[in-house]
Amino acid sequence: MGRFLLRRLAQALLVLVLIACTNFLIVNAAPGDMVDVMAGESGAADAAYLAALREKYSLDKPLPVRLGRYLGALATLDLGHSFRHNESVVALILSRFPATLLLMFSALGIALVGGVVLGVAAARRPGSLRDSVISVVALLGYSTPLFWFGLMLTVLMSVKLGLLPSSGMSTIGEDFGTLGNAVDVGKHLLMPAVTLALFYISTYTRLMRASMLEISGMDFARTAKAKGLNERQVAYRHVLRNAILPLVSLFGVQLGAVLGGSVVVEVVFGWPGLGTLAFDALFQRDYNLLMGILFLSSVLVVLVNLGVDLLYSVLDPRIEVGR
Amino acid sequence: MIERLGFWPRFARSPTALFGLVILAAIVVLAIVGPFLYAADPWAMATTPFQWPGDDPTHPLGSDNAGRDVLAGLIHGARVSLTIGVVAASAAVFIGVVVGAVAGYFRGVVDDLLMRFTEVFQTIPHFLLVIVLVALLQPSTPIICGAIAIVSWPPVARLVRGQFLTLRQRAFVESCVVIGMSAPRIIFTQILPNCIAPIIVTGSIMVASAILIEAGLSFLGLGDPNSMSWGAMIGFGRQSLRTAWYLAAIPGLAIQLTVLAISFVSEGLNDALNPRLG
Numbered sequence: 206m207g208r209f210l211l212r213r214l215a216q217a218l219l220v221l222v223l224i225a226c227t228n229f230l231i232v233n234a235a236p237g238d239m240v241d242v243m244a245g246e247s248g249a250a251d252a253a254y255l256a257a258l259r260e261k262y263s264l265d266k267p268l269p270v271r272l273g274r275y276l277g278a279l280a281t282l283d284l285g286h287s288f289r290h291n292e293s294v295v296a297l298i299l300s301r302f303p304a305t306l307l308l309m310f311s312a313l314g315i316a317l318v319g320g321v322v323l324g325v326a327a328a329r330r331p332g333s334l335r336d337s338v339i340s341v342v343a344l345l346g347y348s349t350p351l352f353w354f355g356l357m358l359t360v361l362m363s364v365k366l367g368l369l370p371s372s373g374m375s376t377i378g379e380d381f382g383t384l385g386n387a388v389d390v391g392k393h394l395l396m397p398a399v400t401l402a403l404f405y406i407s408t409y410t411r412l413m414r415a416s417m418l419e420i421s422g423m424d425f426a427r428t429a430k431a432k433g434l435n436e437r438q439v440a441y442r443h444v445l446r447n448a449i450l451p452l453v454s455l456f457g458v459q460l461g462a463v464l465g466g467s468v469v470v471e472v473v474f475g476w477p478g479l480g481t482l483a484f485d486a487l488f489q490r491d492y493n494l495l496m497g498i499l500f501l502s503s504v505l506v507v508l509v510n511l512g513v514d515l516l517y518s519v520l521d522p523r524i525e526v527g528r
Numbered sequence: 529m530i531e532r533l534g535f536w537p538r539f540a541r542s543p544t545a546l547f548g549l550v551i552l553a554a555i556v557v558l559a560i561v562g563p564f565l566y567a568a569d570p571w572a573m574a575t576t577p578f579q580w581p582g583d584d585p586t587h588p589l590g591s592d593n594a595g596r597d598v599l600a601g602l603i604h605g606a607r608v609s610l611t612i613g614v615v616a617a618s619a620a621v622f623i624g625v626v627v628g629a630v631a632g633y634f635r636g637v638v639d640d641l642l643m644r645f646t647e648v649f650q651t652i653p654h655f656l657l658v659i660v661l662v663a664l665l666q667p668s669t670p671i672i673c674g675a676i677a678i679v680s681w682p683p684v685a686r687l688v689r690g691q692f693l694t695l696r697q698r699a700f701v702e703s704c705v706v707i708g709m710s711a712p713r714i715i716f717t718q719i720l721p722n723c724i725a726p727i728i729v730t731g732s733i734m735v736a737s738a739i740l741i742e743a744g745l746s747f748l749g750l751g752d753p754n755s756m757s758w759g760a761m762i763g764f765g766r767q768s769l770r771t772a773w774y775l776a777a778i779p780g781l782a783i784q785l786t787v788l789a790i791s792f793v794s795e796g797l798n799d800a801l802n803p804r805l806g
Contacts, residue, residue, distance in 0.1 A: 216644075219644060220644065220647050220648055220651055223644060223645070223648045224648050224651060224652055227648060227652070231660060231661065231664060232664065234664070234665070341544070344788060344791050344792070344795075345784070345788060347787075347791065348736070348740075348783075348784050348785075348787035348788040348791055349780075349783075349784050349787075350740055350743045350744065350747070350759070350762075350780060350783050350784070351744075352743075352744060352747050352762070353743075353747075353762055353776065353780035353783065353784075354780075356762065356766060356769060356773075356776050356780070357773075357776070357777060357780065359769065360769060360770075360773040360776075360777075364769070364770050364773070461650075461651065461652065461653040461654060462653070462654060462655070464653040464655075464656065465653045465654050465655025465656050466655065468655060468656065468659065468748075469655075469744050469747065469748065472748065473766075483656065483659070484748065487659060487663050487748075487750075488749075492664070495660055495663070496660070498656070499652065499653070499656050499657065499660055502652075502653045502656055503651050503652045503653065506651050506652075506653065507651055510651075
């Protein structure tokens with residue numbers, strides 16, 4: 206176990222270094238640098254001032270030297286400074302991170318429950334009308350652009366029915382007490398979370414169905430049936446528990462996609478998380494901040510996948526994780 | 529020997545696959561001949577703003593906040609979406625095939641290096657990377673296709689590598705090595721034709737996801753500013769969502785229908801090309 210852990214950690218570290226190098230290359234491949242942006246903003250600037258700025262931000266050094274410095278800074282979690290917000294990038298990201306985490310985990314929770322329920326329902330009667338309807342609905346969910354679904358949900362729930370707030374995370378300037386505030390956030394959270402969940406409900410449903418069908422053909426499931434348990438008991442007590450495992454690994458694989466999806470969903474609902482931060486950074490040309498978000502999101506994906514691998518080996522000791 | 533059905537009978541066995549194919553064909557025809565049948569400039573102010581669908585028979589799907597014809601935008605958008613979907617997916621398949629084939633054929637250190645490289649692109653959140661690439665390198669159709677291809681190739685590479693690792697051991701490959709065939713020739717003329725089926729299936733799903741990524745990009749305002757795409761139309765429509773929600777609804781339905789049709793077709797392809805699963 207210890208050796209596996211070390212190997213896996215080394216691999217994850219290597220991937221992180223490579224990601225950092227990729228980030229660096231992308232920024233340097235773009236025409237113009239940070240100083241050009243700053244000069245453009247202020248209208249004009251003389252060459253000596255620009256040169257001084259370049260020296261200040263070490264932009265005058267050769268590429269390998271700058272790459273070395275960049276990696277060194279990343280190693281100490283220094284992602285640079287956002288000259289737009291006049292704050293360190295790490296502090297900015299951390300301040301927005303909880304909102305995104307709340308949105309992501311609510312969405313994944315909804316997707317997991319919905320996916321398991323629909324997947325099991327479909328797998329109990331393969332080939333039936335119910336199965337076909339569920340699989341078409343799942344494909345439909347997969348085919349729907351999330352931001353569009355969010356907009357249509359807003360039209361229905363906020364504009365037509367007036368049930369839910371259409372944007373933000375809480376009602377501005379109101380204090381409903383601890384419980385009241387939680388309910389208020391919950392109301393704001395519901396639509397974005399359901400929107401973000403839509404895509405993943407589809408994938409979870411399909412995976413759950415396939416996994417249920419595979420497991421119910423196994424010897425132990427046949428034994429359970431043979432000893433006289435009814436179908437319901439076999440499905441829920443024996444098959445379901447084993448079939449749910451692949452969903453755990455899908456969680457890790459999909460985290461990156463959820464983070465990406467949360468950008469459009471946050472923009473649609475004005476949710477004050479990393480997605481809107483990235484969106485604003487994009488149009489304010491705040492590249493330090495943008496690269497910081499990209500890098501930290503990748504770090505998060507690497508860490509969660511590491512965790513999922515370990516969790517997997519705990520949940521199912523038969524799995525040889527070392528590969 | 530069990531007689532195997534041909535490709536068409538197996539594909540046509542599935543009603544959803546046929547349905548998808550018909551819809552997809554209709555959208556392709558619309559994209560190709562639409563501009564000739566319904567000659568309207570998607571950017572021109574054609575009529576009074578905010579005409580609801582059905583208000584004016586000469587503009588069947590109504591007009592947006594600037595009086596632009598919605599149907600004209602829809603037709604133009606079909607061209608944009610399909611072009612970007614097909615070009616981006618083809619580029620992704622090309623990169624994936626080359627990386628996967630080289631890794632699976634040469635194995636060892638080459639394989640290790642290429643797989644770490646693949647892992648990097650699987651780890652970075654795709655949509656974020658596309659946004660960053662397009663924003664830094666200017667939003668134009670070639671850049672958008674390239675950015676989508678850069679985030680989409682890893683699954684193809686893994687698939688092709690897996691196929692190559694097993695096929696590499698087969699006698700027919702070894703005999704090619706023995707008669708002195710060059711590595712590129714073995715890769716492209718001997719092994720690759722044997723794994724074309726799963727590549728086609730994965731590639732077809734990629735067209736669908738590329739269309740969705742492009743829609744998201746242009747919704748955020750990062751599309752090619754010179755082309756009227758479905759995502760951009762939703763973005764414009766969002767500004768008047770409260771009063772004229774049809775402006776966002778119509779192009780969204782078009783995206784949904786197109787992606788659904790492609791998904792049906794690729795499921796049908798999968799069932800027809802992988803008879804083991806059928």
